Amino acid sequence: MIVDFTNPWSTPPAPITGEWTVPYTDCYGVGNGPFYCCQWVGIDWWENAPYLFQCGTETDIGCGVDGGLEPRYFWYEWLPGNQVKLDNLGVHSGDSVMVVAIVNPGPQ
Numbered sequence: 001m002i003v004d005f006t007n008p009w010s011t012p013p014a015p016i017t018g019e020w021t022v023p024y025t026d027c028y029g030v031g032n033g034p035f036y037c038c039q040w041v042g043i044d045w046w047e048n049a050p051y052l053f054q055c056g057t058e059t060d061i062g063c064g065v066d067g068g069l070e071p072r073y074f075w076y077e078w079l080p081g082n083q084v085k086l087d088n089l090g091v092h093s094g095d096s097v098m099v100v101a102i103v104n105p106g107p108q
Contacts, residue, residue, distance in 0.1 A: 015101060015102040016042075016043055016100075016101050017041070017098065017099065017101075018039070018040070018041035018056070018098070018099045019097065020039045020057075020096075020097055021095070021096055021097070022039070022057055022059070022072060022092065022093055022094060022097060023037060023059070023093065024093040024094065025037050025059050025061050025093070026061075027061060027062070034060060034061060034062055034063065035060075035061040036058060036059070036060055036061065037058065037059040038056055038057065038058045038059075039056050039097070040054050040055060040056025040057070041054065041055065041056060041101055042054030042055075042101075043101060043103060051078070051079065051080075052077075052078075052079040053078050053079075053103065054076070054077050054079075054101075055075065055076035055101055056075065056099060057072065057073070057074055057075070057097055058072070058073060058075055059071070059072045059093075072091045072092060072093070073085050073086060073087060073089075073091060074086040074089045074091055
């Protein structure tokens, strides 16, 4: 997944990358959920900055809710906005994922 956004900062931060294997999850011995499992990378420009960009994968684990379904998906979030699910990209347990987050400096 490559996510590219226009930069709200005066100087663009360097691109970041992250790699992981989407974990296998189950409800054995944990009781009722829901539970959430996320892997992600993020760019936070400075302390108390109004912007934060992050992207990754998430598994929503039912554990007694909705029959224990475990939907997995890619997502991104550009705070203060809300999380956006990328439903058009499939992701499964055991998948190797590489995420590259690039902040586009926009028009100069």
